[in-house]
Amino acid sequence: MIDHLDHIVLTTIDLEACKGFYIDVLGMRLETFGEGRVAFRFGHQKINVHVRGHEFEPKAHLPVPGALDLCFIASCSLEQVIERLEGHPWPILEGPVKRTGATGPIRSVYVRDPDLNLVEISEYLQAPSA
Template identity: 80%
Template sequence: MIDHLDHLVLTTIDVEACKDFYVRVMGMRLETFGSGRLAFRFGHQKINVHQRGHEFEPKAHLPVPGALDLCFIASQGLDAVIAHLQQEQWPIIEGPVARTGATGPILSVYVRDPDLNLIEISELMG
């Protein structure tokens, strides 16, 4: 019945810090849609942004910053990802470590975004 994820919604306390992380550090494209709503586009998916206290309706039952644990598959090798994170002075909190992704083994590093969501950046293995 379900084929793929179209978008997810991230709730942030600080829109500018959120934009900086997802555009500068993660390399996503900033998009504006509707009546000034923000999103970060990557591949065929996007992350819509809600500012805490100003969420778009309908919304999650308890939309709170820092509650997400997301894994992204990188478009380049993990060595290049690590070099980019170091260049942008964004701390890696764990990794590289072997994990199991949706399609098989992955090698991952973990960072936190400005709202303290856990962000896993991975390379497909094998």
């Protein structure tokens, strides 16, 4: 019944810091839509952004900053990801470490975004299975 994830919604307390991380550090593209809404686009997905206290309805039952634990698959090597993080500089909490992703084994680093959401950035250790 479900084919893929289209978007998720992230709640932030500081829109500019949030944009700086997802656009400048992670390289996502800024998208504006609707009545001044903001999203970060990557691949065929996006992250819609709500500013705490100004959420779009309907919203999550308890939309709070720092409640997400996200895992992204990088479009480059994990070494290049680490170089980019170090170049901004953005602290790596853990990694590289081996984990299990949705389609097989991955190697990951962990960081926190400005709202303290946990962000895992990974590469596949073998070609993903369908």
